[in-house]
Structure formats: structure tokens, C-alpha cells
Amino acid sequence: MTKLCINIDHIATVREARKTTEPDPVSGAILAVEGGADGITAHLREDRRHINDRDILLLASYLLPLTSVLFTLEMAATEEMLDIASKIKPSLVTLVPEKRQELTTEGGLNLIDQKKYLTDYLQRLHENNLTVSIFINANKDQIKTAKDIGADFVEIHTGPYAENPNEKELLVVRESILFARSLGLKTNAGHGLNYKNIKPIAKIEEIEQLHIGHSIISKSVLVGIKTAVQEMKSLIFSSNSLC
Ligand code: PXP
Numbered sequence: 001m002t003k004l005c006i007n008i009d010h011i012a013t014v015r016e017a018r019k020t021t022e023p024d025p026v027s028g029a030i031l032a033v034e035g036g037a038d039g040i041t042a043h044l045r046e047d048r049r050h051i052n053d054r055d056i057l058l059l060a061s062y063l064l065p066l067t068s069v070l071f072t073l074e075m076a077a078t079e080e081m082l083d084i085a086s087k088i089k090p091s092l093v094t095l096v097p098e099k100r101q102e103l104t105t106e107g108g109l110n111l112i113d114q115k116k117y118l119t120d121y122l123q124r125l126h127e128n129n130l131t132v133s134i135f136i137n138a139n140k141d142q143i144k145t146a147k148d149i150g151a152d153f154v155e156i157h158t159g160p161y162a163e164n165p166n167e168k169e170l171l172v173v174r175e176s177i178l179f180a181r182s183l184g185l186k187t188n189a190g191h192g193l194n195y196k197n198i199k200p201i202a203k204i205e206e207i208e209q210l211h212i213g214h215s216i217i218s219k220s221v222l223v224g225i226k227t228a229v230q231e232m233k234s235l236i237f238s239s240n241s242l243c
Pocket of ligand 1: 007009043074094096135155189190191192193211212213214215
């Protein structure tokens with residue numbers, strides 16, 4: 001069964017809109033787990049525009065003792081983040097590209113451009129006993145490079161499918177997942193997934209974890225986070241068992 005990991009960044013986005021203390025993403029994480037989330041994901045950005053260091057510390061202390069729940073730290077491949085991840089020891093580190101001007105992560109990390117730097121960076125994460133995923137576009141050369149530089153997981157970018165949820169884009173995601181698996185990589189997917197486009201993706205049983213944020217947090221504003229998580233879980237579950 002594919003795991004559902006809830007990206008809680010946008011709970012913190014609402015908090016930061018007023019620079020206050022609510023809503024608290026840590027309380028949101030607790031309720032998401034109660035609603036059946038298999039994992040919590042948070043992106044600590046260089047500019048701390050939503051999740052901050054306090055959130056990460058509290059999330060780690062609540063989530064890591066729960067051995068059945070994954071805590072994924074999304075981060076850029078910088079020295080500062082390597083230091084934080086090495087101290088926090090999340091269940092999974094997902095490396096993402098980061099640009100100050102972007103509204104959200106715009107595309108996968110280009111591994112080919114930074115192969116040497118990332119090989120060394122991953123080695124240092126591994127020396128700290130961290131498991132590493134890399135968010136990449138659905139592209140064979142990127143997947144091969146992820147394998148070459150020592151990634152444990154790849155997270156395939158589902159944004160192009162979310163923008164055009166047709167058979168062609170679905171096939172690109174599916175073939176990338178299968179190709180990564182054939183190289184021995186573990187496979188996650190995420191970005192832009194919502195209650196309308198999730199079912200065909202959830203039928204790809206080789207996806208170990210789906211990382212979903214904006215659509216679930218948006219629905220939570222209207223129906224509460226537990227219900228929003230439960231509804232997404234049941235869509236994933238019903239699609240998985242159709243295969
Ligand atoms: N996966 C990665 C690597 C991301 O950067 C994000 C967005 O923060 C997500 C998944 C979740 O995307 P969305 O908020 O569109 O569901």
C-alpha cells in the first residue's frame with residue numbers, strides 16, 4: 001500500500017501571513033497523524049518563509065519516536081541544511097532545488113549539472129546515517145544520475161501530470177517509476193496532486209510514498225485536517241486495491 005505523507009508547509013504559510021503563532025503546523029501534524037497520515041513532510045527553506053527551525057525541532061521530537069510514521073525533511077543541498085539534518089536525523093531527507101523568487105518548488109533538481117558536488121553531499125549525508133531521496137523530473141538521464149550519485153530514493157515530479165492529467169503524462173510518470181525501480185532505487189512521487197487527479201497515480205503500486213501538501217491543507221480549511229487526510233487516504237486505498 002502506497003504511503004500518504006502530508007506536506008504541512010502551508011499551515012505555516014497561514015501563520016506567517018500574520019507573523020503570529022497560529023495555526024501551528026505541529027498541531028496540524030498531530031491531527032494529520034490521527035487522521036491516518038503515514039508521514040509528515042516539511043520543507044525548511046533558506047528564507048524560512050513558512051516552516052522554521054522551531055517547527056522542525058518539535059516535529060522531530062513528536063514524530064521520530066512514532067516508528068510507524070515517517071518524518072521527511074525537504075531541503076536544499078546546502079551546508080546549513082546538512083548540519084541541521086545531521087542533528088535532527090529525520091526518517092528521510094529529500095533534496096529539492098530552491099529559488100527565492102519561486103512560489104513553490106518549480107521543477108526537479110538538475111543532477112547532471114551538479115553531479116560531483118551532489119555525489120560528495122550525499123556521501124556526507126550517508127556518513128550521518130541519513131536516507132536520501134532526490135526530487136527530480138521524470139527523465140531517464142536524471143534517474144540514472146540519481147543512481148550514480150548514490151540516492152536511496154527518487155521522488156518523481158508529478159507537476160506536469162497535474163497540469164495536464166492525460167494518458168501521455170501519466171505514462172511518463174509510470175515509466176519513470178518503473179525505470180528507477182529497475183535500477184534498484186526506491187520510488188516516491190509528488191507535486192500538484194489533488195482529490196481529482198490522484199486515482200490514476202495511486203494505481204501505480206510501485207510508488208512507495210506520495211507527498212501531498214497544498215490540496216490537502218486547502219481542503220482542511222473547510223473540513224478539518226483529519227477529514228481531509230481520511231478522504232485522500234481512501235482515494236489512494238481504493239485505487240491501489242483496484243490493480
Ligand atoms: N514534493 C516536493 C519535493 C515538494 O517540494 C512539494 C511542495 O512543497 C510537494 C511534494 C507537495 O506539492 P503540493 O503542495 O503541490 O502537493
